[in-house]
Amino acid sequence: MGFADHLKSGEFLRIVENQPPKGVDLEKFLGYAEAVRGRVDAILVPELQTSVMRLSSLSASKVLLDKGFEAIHHTPCGHKNRIALQSELLGAFVLGLDTVWITRGDSPNIGDNPDAKEVFDLGENELLAAAKHLQEGYDLAGNDLDGAPSFTIGASFNAGATGRDLELEVLGVEKKIRLGTDYFITSPIFDIDQFAEIMAKVQPFKVPVIATVMILKSIGMARYINKHIDGVMVPDAIISRMMKEPDKEKASIEITASLIRSLQTLCQGVCIQPIGWEAKVPHVLDACGF
Amino acid sequence: MIIAEQKPMEEILEMLAPYKKILLAGCGACVTVCQAGGEKEVGVLASQIRLARKDAGNPIEVLEMTMTRQCEPEFMEEAEDAMKEVDAVLSIACGIGVQLMAKTFFDKPALPGLNTTFLGFPEEHGVFTERCAACGNCVLHLTGGICPIARCSKSLLNGPCGGSQDGKCEISPDVECAWQLIYDRLKALGQLENLENIIPPKKWITSRDGGPRKIVREDLRI
Numbered sequence: 354m355g356f357a358d359h360l361k362s363g364e365f366l367r368i369v370e371n372q373p374p375k376g377v378d379l380e381k382f383l384g385y386a387e388a389v390r391g392r393v394d395a396i397l398v399p400e401l402q403t404s405v406m407r408l409s410s411l412s413a414s415k416v417l418l419d420k421g422f423e424a425i426h427h428t429p430c431g432h433k434n435r436i437a438l439q440s441e442l443l444g445a446f447v448l449g450l451d452t453v454w455i456t457r458g459d460s461p462n463i464g465d466n467p468d469a470k471e472v473f474d475l476g477e478n479e480l481l482a483a484a485k486h487l488q489e490g491y492d493l494a495g496n497d498l499d500g501a502p503s504f505t506i507g508a509s510f511n512a513g514a515t516g517r518d519l520e521l522e523v524l525g526v527e528k529k530i531r532l533g534t535d536y537f538i539t540s541p542i543f544d545i546d547q548f549a550e551i552m553a554k555v556q557p558f559k560v561p562v563i564a565t566v567m568i569l570k571s572i573g574m575a576r577y578i579n580k581h582i583d584g585v586m587v588p589d590a591i592i593s594r595m596m597k598e599p600d601k602e603k604a605s606i607e608i609t610a611s612l613i614r615s616l617q618t619l620c621q622g623v624c625i626q627p628i629g630w631e632a633k634v635p636h637v638l639d640a641c642g643f
Numbered sequence: 644m645i646i647a648e649q650k651p652m653e654e655i656l657e658m659l660a661p662y663k664k665i666l667l668a669g670c671g672a673c674v675t676v677c678q679a680g681g682e683k684e685v686g687v688l689a690s691q692i693r694l695a696r697k698d699a700g701n702p703i704e705v706l707e708m709t710m711t712r713q714c715e716p717e718f719m720e721e722a723e724d725a726m727k728e729v730d731a732v733l734s735i736a737c738g739i740g741v742q743l744m745a746k747t748f749f750d751k752p753a754l755p756g757l758n759t760t761f762l763g764f765p766e767e768h769g770v771f772t773e774r775c776a777a778c779g780n781c782v783l784h785l786t787g788g789i790c791p792i793a794r795c796s797k798s799l800l801n802g803p804c805g806g807s808q809d810g811k812c813e814i815s816p817d818v819e820c821a822w823q824l825i826y827d828r829l830k831a832l833g834q835l836e837n838l839e840n841i842i843p844p845k846k847w848i849t850s851r852d853g854g855p856r857k858i859v860r861e862d863l864r865i
Contacts, residue, residue, distance in 0.1 A: 462853050468844065471852035 356423050356452040357505040359394045360536055360561050366622025367393045367643055368425065368538070368563060369634050372402065373413035382413065385631040386422055392638050395423040397454065397538070397624055401432060404464025411441060415448050425507065426450040429458025434474035439483050439492055446502030454507035454538055455480050478525075481508060481532035488533070505535045510555070512539035512548050512564065513584035523554045530560050538624050541567040541578075543587045545615045552619050563622040568609050568630045568637065572596060606633060610640035644673035644764065645737045646771045647680060647757040649688070655733070656695055658754045659703065662730040667692070667756070668722060668744065669709035670736035677771055679757055680735035682709040688735065688756065713740025719747040726751055762793075779849030779856065785837055787828030792845075794821035800842040 359366055369389050374382050386396055396417055400410035414424035426445045428438060445453055457477040461469035475483065483493045490501040508529045514522035526537070537555075542548045542564045555562060567585075569575055572595050575587040591608055598604035613623050627634050649655075659665060667689045675681030689705040696703040706725050711718045713736035726732065726748045734741040735756040745753035761773040776793040782800070783790060792798045796814045802822030806813030810823040829835050847853070 460852075460854065462848050467853075468846040468848050469852070470845075470847040470850075 355505075356395050356425065357535070359423075360505065360621070363621070365617050366395070366561075366563060367638070368395045368397050368622060368624040369393045370397045370399060370565075370624060370626045371413075371417075371631065372399060373408035373410065375405065375407040377408065379413075379416060381631075383416070383420065385627075385634070386417055386420070388632070388635050389638065390422070392635070392643055394622070395425050395452065397425040398427060400427040400429050400458075401464070402459070404431065404459045404461045404466070404469075406464070406466050411445060411448070411450070414445075414450050418449055423452070424450060425452045425454050427454045427456070428480065429456045430473055430475050430477060430480050431458030431460065432469070432472050434472055435479075435483060435493055438475060438480055439487060442484055442487055442504070443498075443502055446504065451503060452505045452507070453484070454509070455484060456509045477508060478528060478532060481506065481529055481534060485533040506533055507536045507538055508532075508534040510537055510539055510551075511584045512542050512551055513544070513586060514551060515547065518584075519551060519554070522551065526555050526558065530558055534560060536561040536563060536621075538563045539565050541565045541585050541626060542616070543567075543569070543578075543585065543591055543612065545612065545619070547586075548616070549619055561621040563624050564616045564620045565624045565626050566609055566612050566616070567626040567628055568633060569595065569605055570628065570630055571601060571605075574628075602633070605630075606636050606640050609637045613637070613641050644676055644762070645739075645759060646677045646761050646763050646773075647674050647737050647759045648677075649679055649684070649735065649757055650755070652691065652695070655688075655692070655756055659692065659696075659731075659733065662703065662752075664704040664706070664729045666706045666708060666722065666725045666729045666732040668713065668732050668734045668736065668740075669707075670713040670734075670740050671709055672712045672714065672736075674736055674740075674757065675709075677765070680737075684735060685709050692733075710736075710740075713737075713743060716743065716747070719743065722748070776850070778845070778847075780846055782842065785840075785842060786825045787832060787834065787837075789821060789824045789828055791821050791825065794819075794824070796821075798845075800845055 371382060371385050398410045398414045410427045414426040417424040428441055442453065455477060461467060461471050484504060484506050486493055487502055488504060490498050492498060510526050511522050537560060539562060572592055575592050578585050578587055594608060595601065595604045616623055625634055625637060667685055669680045669682055669685035678684065685707050689707050692703060692705055706729060708722060708725055710721045713734060731752040731754055732744050733754045733756045734744050738755065738759040741753050741755045762775040762777060763771050763773040766772045773793050775790060778792050791800055791802060795802055796812050797804055803820060807820035807823055810820050812818035812820050829837050
C-alpha cells in the first residue's frame, strides 16, 4: 500500500521525520529507520532543514526506498532555482519517489553556511504550480515534456496562525489546494485548542492534514521555541507538566504521546519530528499504542 | 547612479485608471541624469497621460512637480500642498523615491512610473550600463576596478568561465567578458599576480541574501 493509498484510506497516518546525515555515514540514519519499520506509514526526509548543509533528501529518500521504506521526498525552494527544482522533481519520479512534500524552505543565513547565496526563485505556491505543470506534461515555461511524472504532492501550512493571520493562512491553504496539493503537513503543534480552531476552517476542504508533533526535549527548548520560532507556541500547561516531572525524558515522551492522542480526532495523521531524539521515536510509538 | 526607465504607457494608464486627479512627481537626482524622471520627462509624460485619458473620454487632472530629491525625507515637504489636492501620486523617481512618498503620504497611493533597473553610468549618450550590484563587500581592489559581481554574467569571483569568445560573454556578443576586462586592466596596471590568488567564496550575507539591509551609524545619530 503506497502513501497515496494510505491517504485515501482515511486511516490515521503515522509519519516520522528522519534527517539525512551531515556526511556520508548512513548507519544512524538507517538505524533510526529500521527502529520504526512496520510501525509508521512513511518516513519524511527533510531537505537541508534550517539550511544546515547535509546529504540531500533525494539521495537519502532513495536509500530508504531501496530498503523497502515508504519515503517522502522534500523539495523546498530556498537553495535552487526553477530549473533545478523542476529537474529535481523529475529526478525524484524516475527514482520511484512519487510522494513529495513542497515547502518554502529556510534562508541560508540561519544555517551553518550563512554566507551562501539565497535563491528563492520560486515560492511554495509557484513550485506547486510547477509540479502541476510537470504532471500535465509541460514545464513552468510551457515547454513540452517527453513523458510526464505523476506525484502525490504535499504542502505545508502554519498551524499556529491566529487572528488576522488565521484568515490569511486559510486563504493560502485554499490556494495551495487549487494548485494541486493532495495533503498537508503542518508546522509543529503544541496547542491543541488553537489547532482545532484552524482545523475547523481547513477541514471543509477535505484534503488530508497531517499534524507535525515535535518531541519537546527540555524546558529550555520550550522557552527557545516560544521566544524565537514564529507561529509555534508551547502552552504553559505543557511547560509546567515538564517542570513537575523529575524524569524529563519520560515526561517528554508522555507529552508527545498525549499530543498525538489528542490529534487523532482532529486530523488525518501525525508527523513526529524528533529534533535529535530519533532513538526515542519507538518509545513515543509505544506510548501511543501504535 | 541609479538607472531607471519609464514603464510602458499602457501599464501607467492602467495604474491611473481609478484616479481623477494626480500628482506626477519627478526627481532632480539620478533619474534626471538618466533622463527617465526629471523635469523634462515630467512635462512629456503629464501631456501624454492627459491626452490618452481625454481620448478615452475619461479626463484626468495632472499636477506636475520635480522634487529636489525624492529619496530624502527633508525634501518631502515640497510635495505637501499638492498631495492634499490629489487622489494619488505617480512618482517617476526610483523605487526609493516611490517608497518614501508612500511612507510620507500614508493615506494616498504612491504609484511607480519607472522601473528601477540598476546602478551604473552612461557609457555613451543614451547608453547606460550596470556597474555595481551593491553586494556589500567590495572587491574592486583585487579586480582592477572592474566589478565581477555586476559585470560577469555568472558573478564569478575567479573567472573567466571558459565561455567567452573574442572578449565577449557567451550570453551575448554585445556583452563584454568582465574577466577579459579584468585581465586587460590588471595587465596594464602590472598587477597580473592578483589573478594567481583564489578569491574565497563570497559572503553573500552582506548582499540582499542576508535579508533587508540596514546601517546604523552611531557617530551620526542625534
